[in-house]
Amino acid sequence: MFTSKTVGGLLAIAFGTLVHAAESPNLGTLASGAEVAAYDLTVMPDGTGLPVGSGSVAQGMRLYTEQCFACHGAEGEGALNDRLAGGHGSLATRAPVKTIGSFWPYATTLFDYIRRAMPYAEPGSLSNDEIYSLTAYLLYINGIVDDEAVMDARVLPEVVMPNRDNFVWAYKP
């Protein structure tokens, strides 16, 4: 029978060392460009990794009401799940309230987080434009950008989060 081993053997004769790969331990197939892209989601603090697209506070508000409100509250005050706004100035008190606005050091992390993990039941379902608009809206309800703000790969890294300078490096990058 003409098995893959036979084919490998014939190729070995034909191509010598090239066949090394064909004779490898069969650990799977090479991931395609599209498959790699689906996992290549990391957005760095400086915005490296942000995709093309854009979204406004107003668009984000509509989406938030449809898809996020039930778990996070109308204005991000928290409901079934995490509070997403407020808590400013509370970190050094006896009752710190850690939110995007009071705690997160980088605005770009918001894009990364939402793209990777939200909405909770259906991560990966939002378009890049939708994620930019939700990011804009969450920054808006935290008082960090105004209601006219439009986020994209150029603007988002320029947003300075209030708590950014209160972190120390555990080790230098």
Ligand code: HEC
């Ligand atoms: C079914 C409930 C649910 C829905 C709907 C939902 N979330 Fe969440 N969200 C969660 C839970 C649970 C967590 C905490 C996850 C964890 O800590 O692992 C969370 C955490 C977050 C956080 C991180 C908060 C922090 O400070 O750590 C953000 C940002 C966020 N959600 C945004 C959104 C956005 C934007 C939407 C709408 C597109 C959305 N969520 C819809 C349940 C939900």
